[in-house]
Amino acid sequence: MSREYTLVRHQVENEKFEILVDPDKGLEYKRGILGNVSNALIIDTIFIDASKGEKASGEKLEKVYGTSDPLEIAAIMFEKGTFQLTAQQRKEMQEQKRRQVINIIARTYV
Template identity: 70%
Template sequence: MSDRYTRVRYSHSGERFEILVDPDKGLLYKRGDLTDISNVLMVDTIFTDANKGEKASGTKLEEAFGTADPLEVAEIMFEKGTLQLTAQQRKEMTEQKLKQIISIISRTYVDPSTKLPHPPLRIENAMTEAKVSIDAFADAEEQLKDIVDALRPILPMRMETIEIAVKIPAEYSSKSYGIAKNLGDIKRDEWAVDGSWIAVISISAAMQGELLDRLGKATQGNLQTKIMK
């Protein structure tokens, strides 16, 4: 398929429909970053077979989509059909999704023997060995369970949560609160008489190091911490 255009395919009651679209604009539209369908289509034509130039009849369009308007049909096809990616798009999207998934695993799971997160390269090698398939369009979180299940025989991992108590001087509390909320779950907090912020933060054990490092930098080392459990 030419990289100058790609297509969206949709099947209904045994009938196949195709539209030709600009590859980059088509992807932007699919993601919701572009809203004008007319700027996406290469031609305002609905095909049954674009390679042969066979056009869908108005009757078939009415039966399948409830309208014969090509722009309305194209919108429905994008919503319900499949956008064919170019080889380069698929490669880039798959690589991006792979990095997201590896990051989530590294931030969420630990090696039971060391209670430390697995390095990203080790996770990636295990995914290759397990022949894990990445869906470029599906959300990374949605794919996580199946991927983790596939990795467990190769890469022991456990989701472990700990609670960390912190006491932070008032002048650093605002920034520290944002860091804690972003990386973990603030179970309870209060303000001391001297204005210090005291909190108990629940966080993945894999994220303990990053939390303490970022809080340390934000407070210039002026904090007290204690691992609760």
């Protein structure tokens, strides 16, 4: 796969699930900017281990999430799971936070 992607991981009842998402669109969805979860997904498949290509079975998804619809499950995973930021996204967020702190200090103490 040549496209850049990141993972959203969610663990329920000792079962781990992963989805592949576009890093930028995934962050926009997580922040509430992007309205539809399908726009953030690279592929609408739920994996047990994405690096090995192991897909989760429909029965297991039905048992854990109460549905086998990948879009509904992806929305739940975004809400309750962990979204992995890329190194570039972390760097940008740190820089943005640093600028905010500098602005607060400059306004308060000058």
